[in-house]
Amino acid sequence: MSASRTARDRARAELTREIKDEARRQLAEEGPVKLSLRSVARELGMVSSALYRYFPSRDDLVTALIIDAYNSLGDAAEKGATGDDPRTRWLTGCAAIREWAKERPHEYALIYGSPIPGYKAPQATVAAAARVPLLLIGLVQEAWEAGTLTPAFPGPPLTSGLQAQVMGLAEQVAVEVPPEALTRAIVAWTQLFGMISFELFGQLVGSVDPTDEFFAHTSQQMADFIGLPARS
Amino acid sequence: MSASRTARDRARAELTREIKDEARRQLAEEGPVKLSLRSVARELGMVSSALYRYFPSRDDLVTALIIDAYNSLGDAAEKGATGDDPRTRWLTGCAAIREWAKERPHEYALIYGSPIPGYKAPQATVAAAARVPLLLIGLVQEAWEAGTLTPAFPGPPLTSGLQAQVMGLAEQVAVEVPPEALTRAIVAWTQLFGMISFELFGQLVGSVDPTDEFFAHTSQQMADFIGLPARS
DNA sequence: TGTACATCAGTGAACGCGCGTTCACTGATGTAC
DNA sequence: TGTACATCAGTGAACGCGCGTTCACTGATGTAC
Numbered sequence A, B: 001m002s003a004s005r006t007a008r009d010r011a012r013a014e015l016t017r018e019i020k021d022e023a024r025r026q027l028a029e030e031g032p033v034k035l036s037l038r039s040v041a042r043e044l045g046m047v048s049s050a051l052y053r054y055f056p057s058r059d060d061l062v063t064a065l066i067i068d069a070y071n072s073l074g075d076a077a078e079k080g081a082t083g084d085d086p087r088t089r090w091l092t093g094c095a096a097i098r099e100w101a102k103e104r105p106h107e108y109a110l111i112y113g114s115p116i117p118g119y120k121a122p123q124a125t126v127a128a129a130a131r132v133p134l135l136l137i138g139l140v141q142e143a144w145e146a147g148t149l150t151p152a153f154p155g156p157p158l159t160s161g162l163q164a165q166v167m168g169l170a171e172q173v174a175v176e177v178p179p180e181a182l183t184r185a186i187v188a189w190t191q192l193f194g195m196i197s198f199e200l201f202g203q204l205v206g207s208v209d210p211t212d213e214f215f216a217h218t219s220q221q222m223a224d225f226i227g228l229p230a231r232s
Numbered sequence C, D: 001t002g003t004a005c006a007t008c009a010g011t012g013a014a015c016g017c018g019c020g021t022t023c024a025c026t027g028a029t030g031t032a033c
Helices: A008-034 A036-041 A049-053 A058-080 A086-103 A105-112 A123-129 A131-146 A160-172 A179-201 A210-226 B007-036 B038-043 B050-052 B058-080 B087-101 B105-112 B125-145 B158-170 B179-201 B212-226
Strands: none
Touching: A008 A036, A008 A058, A008 A086, A008 A105, A036 A049, A036 A058, A049 B087, A058 A086, A058 A123, A058 A131, A058 B212, A086 A105, A086 A131, A086 A179, A086 A210, A105 A179, A123 A131, A160 A179, A160 A210, A160 B212, A179 A210, A179 B179, A179 B212, A210 B158, A210 B179, B007 B038, B007 B058, B007 B105, B038 B050, B038 B058, B058 B087, B058 B105, B058 B125, B087 B105, B087 B179, B087 B212, B105 B179, B125 B179, B158 B179, B179 B212
């Protein structure tokens, strides 16, 4: 019960949030590499050593930001993927992911951009990171179970090693779809984020920029490729 | 003629190269954000202010590294894309790009990773950056001119805005292929680099990792998608 | 309900370190006559 | 070919700034009896 929490607890929770909020603000200006405890503390009117009551080190603060970012994206994707059929949920989900990324380009870069030199992401980040791919795989599974999964073209056969990897992955995430279908989902996943990264990181400037129509086009085409049928 | 170059000229060219080499070494350890003129100078046994004879500022050194990286990748891709038909050149080109990236992950991250906060890439980088996409588009044009371009599936129709963007791009790069074909090339380009980024940045750990077979599979499938025919 | 003690948040000084850029300068290399 | 002058490379000091982390401490909040 929240009434049972002491004033100290509430103050701690609130300050923890304020520290992360200020850190996110600085992330947008300086990037994760130059994110500085001292300047976060300064901005909050505290002395820098006080932050060590909340995060044992700078890297732990970065980890918290990473986990928050993955979860924020996971929430946005799960809430955004709406519609009656898997194809519609795929299309709305892709759009929601892109929207999230465009609103928070620096949080996006934090999780999908260059690795931070000298920083090693702890195990604690992986569950949050898995949410989006699991969502996409779930859509494929739905269509498979409904018997409507119909890829636009067969594509090359899986080599034996790839098939083994993908079947291991299917078991690991407790999903029952043919390895070809799961492979397509992974391909689409890399395609989706490849497109978003190119848009946000400036590679598309001067070609398909603004990118809205290109993104919509490619999302549909990925749906065809995966085999999510248009509503009949 | 190289004989006409003075000793001063040769010394300057050599030191410029040594500065960039040392900077690349530090790029691998610290990343572009923490790359430091002082520490490059220190490692070279010079005083930090001496570097200003070679690069007017830290950002200019970074720009030089970016242009070198794009050109190094451009060379690797152009040299690697060999074979009698466009499909083979596509497959070998993709493999060469990936190899380059795996050998120089930090140079890859410099050009295809997160933007560097506070750094604005000057116009001088765009020609070098365009080499890889132009190479890929060139393959599509070859197949088109040979009359062998046969996409695996039609895909959604282009919306009018997208068609206009793509036709504008075709004109800009002086290429004569239908907008649908050029759009496919751009899609494959984002797919290709999305996959490489995911591999290098650690998103594929625990799924299709090692990524060799997945990459080979997807490259072929992209060739099908673009419409580069298997050798007949 | 009141008191004694334990827990915790925040302070301020310190350690040891780093950075980009400017400037007046020395001495070597290159060039024009 | 020799000399005077101009160009350039590299020095060393300085400016003004930043960082993460540790530690002994004060004073407020919470808890057990």
